[in-house]
Amino acid sequence: MRAAKTPIDIVVSEVGPRDGLQSVARTMATGHKKAWIDALHAAGLREIEVGSFVPPKLMPQLADTAELVAFAKTLPGLLPSVLVPNLKGAERAIDSGAHAMLLPLSASHAHSLANLRKTPDEVVAELRRIVDLRDAKGSHCLVEVGISTAFGCTIQGRVEPAEVLRLVRAAVDAGVDRIGLADTVGYADPLQVGTLFEQGIEVAGDKLSCAHFHDTRGLGLANVFAAWQAGMRRFDACTGGLGGCPHAPGASGNVATEDVAYLFASVGVPTGLNFNALMALRERVASWVEGEPLHGAIWRAGLPRTVAA
Amino acid sequence: MRAAKTPIDIVVSEVGPRDGLQSVARTMATGHKKAWIDALHAAGLREIEVGSFVPPKLMPQLADTAELVAFAKTLPGLLPSVLVPNLKGAERAIDSGAHAMLLPLSASHAHSLANLRKTPDEVVAELRRIVDLRDAKGSHCLVEVGISTAFGCTIQGRVEPAEVLRLVRAAVDAGVDRIGLADTVGYADPLQVGTLFEQGIEVAGDKLSCAHFHDTRGLGLANVFAAWQAGMRRFDACTGGLGGCPHAPGASGNVATEDVAYLFASVGVPTGLNFNALMALRERVASWVEGEPLHGAIWRAGLPRTVAA
Numbered sequence: 001m002r003a004a005k006t007p008i009d010i011v012v013s014e015v016g017p018r019d020g021l022q023s024v025a026r027t028m029a030t031g032h033k034k035a036w037i038d039a040l041h042a043a044g045l046r047e048i049e050v051g052s053f054v055p056p057k058l059m060p061q062l063a064d065t066a067e068l069v070a071f072a073k074t075l076p077g078l079l080p081s082v083l084v085p086n087l088k089g090a091e092r093a094i095d096s097g098a099h100a101m102l103l104p105l106s107a108s109h110a111h112s113l114a115n116l117r118k119t120p121d122e123v124v125a126e127l128r129r130i131v132d133l134r135d136a137k138g139s140h141c142l143v144e145v146g147i148s149t150a151f152g153c154t155i156q157g158r159v160e161p162a163e164v165l166r167l168v169r170a171a172v173d174a175g176v177d178r179i180g181l182a183d184t185v186g187y188a189d190p191l192q193v194g195t196l197f198e199q200g201i202e203v204a205g206d207k208l209s210c211a212h213f214h215d216t217r218g219l220g221l222a223n224v225f226a227a228w229q230a231g232m233r234r235f236d237a238c239t240g241g242l243g244g245c246p247h248a249p250g251a252s253g254n255v256a257t258e259d260v261a262y263l264f265a266s267v268g269v270p271t272g273l274n275f276n277a278l279m280a281l282r283e284r285v286a287s288w289v290e291g292e293p294l295h296g297a298i299w300r301a302g303l304p305r306t307v308a309a
Numbered sequence: 310m311r312a313a314k315t316p317i318d319i320v321v322s323e324v325g326p327r328d329g330l331q332s333v334a335r336t337m338a339t340g341h342k343k344a345w346i347d348a349l350h351a352a353g354l355r356e357i358e359v360g361s362f363v364p365p366k367l368m369p370q371l372a373d374t375a376e377l378v379a380f381a382k383t384l385p386g387l388l389p390s391v392l393v394p395n396l397k398g399a400e401r402a403i404d405s406g407a408h409a410m411l412l413p414l415s416a417s418h419a420h421s422l423a424n425l426r427k428t429p430d431e432v433v434a435e436l437r438r439i440v441d442l443r444d445a446k447g448s449h450c451l452v453e454v455g456i457s458t459a460f461g462c463t464i465q466g467r468v469e470p471a472e473v474l475r476l477v478r479a480a481v482d483a484g485v486d487r488i489g490l491a492d493t494v495g496y497a498d499p500l501q502v503g504t505l506f507e508q509g510i511e512v513a514g515d516k517l518s519c520a521h522f523h524d525t526r527g528l529g530l531a532n533v534f535a536a537w538q539a540g541m542r543r544f545d546a547c548t549g550g551l552g553g554c555p556h557a558p559g560a561s562g563n564v565a566t567e568d569v570a571y572l573f574a575s576v577g578v579p580t581g582l583n584f585n586a587l588m589a590l591r592e593r594v595a596s597w598v599e600g601e602p603l604h605g606a607i608w609r610a611g612l613p614r615t616v617a618a
Contacts, residue, residue, distance in 0.1 A: 152613055152614070152615045153614075154613075154614065157614040157615050158614075158615050185613070186610060186613070187613040187614075187615055189572070189575035189576045190531075190534050190576065191576040191577070192575075192576070215606070216609075216610045217571065217606055217607050217610050217613065218530055218568050218571070218572075218605065218606025218607055219530055219572065219575070219606075221527055221528055221530075221531050222499075222530050222531035222534050222572070225499050225531050225535075226534075245610060248609055248610030248611070249609075250609045251606075251609040251610040252606075259527050262526065262527070263498070263527075263528065263531070266498035266501075266526075266528070267498045267499065267500040267501070268500070296527065297524070297526055297527025297528075297560075297561075298526050298527055300525075300557055300558075300559045300560040301495060301525045301526050301554060301557030301560040302557070304461055304463075304494070304495070304496040304526065305461070305462075305463065305466040305467075305496075306461045306466050306467050306496055
């Protein structure tokens with residue numbers, strides 16, 4: 001929507017209130033989440049994954065998602081998205097008025113069975129039902145699929161690129177609006193990233209539009225850069241790298257929003273983000289989850305003299 | 310020497326005993342330095358910067374450099390290098406029997422005056438005297454120049470690529486054997502790195518052969534990868550990222566040796582390094598500098614299931 005009207009070439013999509021908080025045991029107060037979303041908007045972010053329509057019993061820390069969508073919609077130009085695990089979640093997402101809903105689809109058969117209790121093809125079938133429901137309701141909510149474990153899996157190890165590309169094709173055929181590739185467990189390397197995104201674009205064109213990296217093993221920003229070189233322009237990130245990795249205590253989760261902002265500022269590509277505002281927000285988020293480790297790199301040394309905030 | 314005989318495509322050159330320890334106030338016992346060098350050799354490293362022939366009064370923690378060169382030469386296939394600040398240091402390096410000596414040349418005029426009390430062109434003149442001395446002595450010690458602050462400077466800010474390339478040309482004309490570009494202060498970004506190395510190769514051909522990155526702002530590995538894509542095959546690194554950044558407490562210094570080993574293992578490019586041996590060595594080095602923070606990323610989560618140690 002706004003990409004054509006502004007000089008902003010990169011969309012950094014914040015996933016902290018969902019992906020970040022999902023890995024944090026404690027529940028953040030709704031007021032703090034709203035302050036977080038408000039500050040992100042003030043810092044220039046225009047896409048935020050505000051929560052998830054999973055059953056509140058399973059994830060009580062995200063039970064206020066509908067309220068957060070409603071709040072986010074009051075902020076000019078802000079496009080709230082939500083994660084949905086299935087058709088039931090999709091219905092709630094549509095009813096909430098979210099701009100987009102994201103269904104995770106694991107490219108690893110083993111991971112898909114373990115986490116979603118469905119095969120990847122069963123998830124594709126659900127995706128089709130979600131698109132149909134959205135259309136039947138006359139909703140404009142974008143349907144996005146996030147192909148997780150696209151670069152490897154902690155359970156089955158290697159994930160074949162051909163299988164990822166088959167699922168990209170299946171998602172296109174199912175009628176989704178947007179597709180992302182996610183390195184859920186921090187296995188990706190920049191060579192693999194460049195190749196798979198290039199191949200994915202051949203299959204899905206500009207529907208393949210999001211790159212989601214974790215910095216678990218230090219290659220998060222190298223992978224963001226490789227995906228950018230391959231043509232990606234939207235990147236998920238999380239304030240302060242909050243959330244970590246459940247499989248590796250102390251290791252980072254999502255790449256940090258401020259690190260991604262710094263990377264693109266340093267290569268001279270506009271993101272529309274205010275770096276100092278992101279750094280100040282990092283401190284506030286830290287105070288709201290006291291005791292939870294934050295991650296990321298740029299916060300220690302700050303910007304070089306050669307990069308303007 | 311060995312590059313032609315083995316399938317190893319990447320040379321990781323350890324600089325911990327010099328660049329790492331230089332930023333650490335305490336003096337590491339010579340016995341521990343020897344154990345470090347020995348363990349690096351056992352882990353597959355074949356180039357190690359073991360110390361510096363600066364006046365011991367200025368840097369007492371590196372006063373045992375001649376003894377370390379002699380020790381390193383007893384290890385089969387290991388090529389010890391040393392840093393030299395000037396002609397006097399070069400004479401000691403030649404006499405020590407080091408395989409290579411590295412003279413730093415700052416591309417930032419302001420940094421050059423502040424740190425070396427010479428202009429860059431005065432350093433080039435010294436370089437010429439060092440080459441002449443080496444030749445007059447009939448030594449085979451390689452003369453390498455490390456162009457520091459090549460991507461920016463904490464004192465003057467921006468460093469013009471044209472000035473870096475002018476110095477690369479001057480170094481070639483001075484008769485050096487090898488040239489490296491160094492991001493001394495962690496200002497580089499991967500776009501800038503790719504461009505400057507490509508341009509440098511046009512000027513110096515395969516004499517431009519080393520990339521030296523600090524991970525001060527989280528882009529160290531992205532920059533290593535960008536330099537590799539531009540054609541570089543030798544990379545400086547430091548066990549455990551020891552040393553930090555004097556301008557940014559808590560921030561990393563050199564990229565960590567084990568992180569660089571992981572990066573290349575993940576993209577499938579042989580380094581000849583044993584990852585588990587490097588991880589074990591990291592723990593030993595930590596114990597020898599107790600209280601000094603180590604850095605790096607891969608040590609937290611360990612290798613993915615998709616990468617063999």
